[in-house]
Amino acid sequence: MELEEIAKVLLRVAWIAGILPILVAFILSSSSRFHQLLSSFANRGKTFSLFTSNKFTVPQRFFLHFYVVAVVWTTLLLLITWLYAMDVELSTIANHLTDGESHIMSKRYIVWRTVFLLLLMEIQVWRRLYETVYVFKYSPTARMHIVGYFTGLFFYTAAPLSLCSMCAPEVVKFAFHCPAEFIVKGRYEVPFLKFDWSGFVNPVTKLGWFPWIGATIFIWGWIHQRRCHAILGSLREHKEHTNEYRIPHGDWFEIVSCPHYLAEIVIYGGLLIASGGSDLTIWLLFGFVVVNLVFAAAETQRWYLRKFENYPRTRGAILPFIY
Numbered sequence: 001m002e003l004e005e006i007a008k009v010l011l012r013v014a015w016i017a018g019i020l021p022i023l024v025a026f027i028l029s030s031s032s033r034f035h036q037l038l039s040s041f042a043n044r045g046k047t048f049s050l051f052t053s054n055k056f057t058v059p060q061r062f063f064l065h066f067y068v069v070a071v072v073w074t075t076l077l078l079l080i081t082w083l084y085a086m087d088v089e090l091s092t093i094a095n096h097l098t099d100g101e102s103h104i105m106s107k108r109y110i111v112w113r114t115v116f117l118l119l120l121m122e123i124q125v126w127r128r129l130y131e132t133v134y135v136f137k138y139s140p141t142a143r144m145h146i147v148g149y150f151t152g153l154f155f156y157t158a159a160p161l162s163l164c165s166m167c168a169p170e171v172v173k174f175a176f177h178c179p180a181e182f183i184v185k186g187r188y189e190v191p192f193l194k195f196d197w198s199g200f201v202n203p204v205t206k207l208g209w210f211p212w213i214g215a216t217i218f219i220w221g222w223i224h225q226r227r228c229h230a231i232l233g234s235l236r237e238h239k240e241h242t243n244e245y246r247i248p249h250g251d252w253f254e255i256v257s258c259p260h261y262l263a264e265i266v267i268y269g270g271l272l273i274a275s276g277g278s279d280l281t282i283w284l285l286f287g288f289v290v291v292n293l294v295f296a297a298a299e300t301q302r303w304y305l306r307k308f309e310n311y312p313r314t315r316g317a318i319l320p321f322i323y
């Protein structure tokens with residue numbers, strides 16, 4: 001097995017290793033020790049304060065680190081994959097003239113679809129970075145467990161990587177090969193840098209139905225998450241007021257307690273559909289997002305019901321009319 005294949009398997013194993021304990025904890029009763037251990041790792045802010053010890057915790061505003069990592073890493077992957085796509089585009093044209101090999105055509109499709117997925121991810125992580133700085137008012141005393149912190153860092157490294165897992169080995173080889181070619185041949189002899197600029201965009205617009213249906217779902221979730229985050233950010237007037245909590249109203253808050261988590265599931269569902277659904281790694285990424293956020297929503301729902309006597313009983317935790 002080649003090194004790149006091993007990396008792909010490891011990525012899948014990591015997602016499964018993240019999904020299984022959360023699933024088990026979810027199935028077990030909330031009073032079981034395993035469930036409580038997982039909760040202490042996953043809880044943050046208002047739900048974390050249920051646990052007294054601040055040992056092995058970091059400030060919740062460290063959420064910012066996730067999005068800095070996500071923006072830098074996604075942008076880097078996007079740029080390299082885009083340049084690689086240009087390179088493939090040129091070799092497709094050259095090969096098409098001679099024999100039009102179908103495997104080159106399918107490789108070309110996969111690479112441009114990956115560019116499309118990374119573009120969507122880029123839109124998501126930039127907005128989250130902005131919101132973390134300007135919309136949410138993290139209280140100075142809000143904490144999260146160090147395990148939750150490292151899980152977040154892992155997530156925003158592994159998620160963009162998973163979106164390009166179908167062509168990651170080729171992209172990595174290209175990333176190493178490209179600077180060497182540039183140094184040896186100079187700027188005007190590297191083929192994809194001579195390409196017409198419209199060639200950077202045109203292939204993305206010709207990907208067929210799945211990417212565009214997925215992108216529409218993604219944008220639907222994206223818009224609602226932005227609205228729900230704005231509502232959450234407006235609930236606390238001053239950062240210093242640690243215990244200032246209110247019942248949120250408006251948008252999807254009228255149907256579930258954690259519409260921002262629901263919107264996140266819609267966003268990653270959109271990415272999955274845009275990917276065509278043929279890559280197991282992206283399914284596992286989606287699986288992790290679902291179990292992680294359903295688990296967090298259940299904790300939040302319990303907190304709301306304990307905190308507010310007048311909390312609307314018809315609101316589900318996260319999945320409208322189901323849970």
Ligand SMILES: NC(=O)c1ccc[n+]([C@@H]2O[C@H](COP(=O)([O-])OP(=O)(O)OC[C@H]3O[C@@H](n4cnc5c(N)ncnc54)[C@H](OP(=O)(O)O)[C@@H]3O)[C@@H](O)[C@H]2O)c1
Nearest residue numbers: 045046136137138142232235244245246260261264289292
């Ligand atoms: N993809 C993934 O696996 C994943 C994992 C985690 C998060 N995320 C995404 O990251 C986003 C933020 O998640 P999060 O868990 O940080 O959200 P959150 O805990 O619900 O809250 C975000 C901010 O709003 C405040 N807040 C929440 N409810 C409030 C209320 N009733 N009254 C006043 N203030 C309230 C919180 O204060 P407190 O800190 O005091 O609670 C915090 O400052 C979500 O959209 C989520 O989907 C994604």
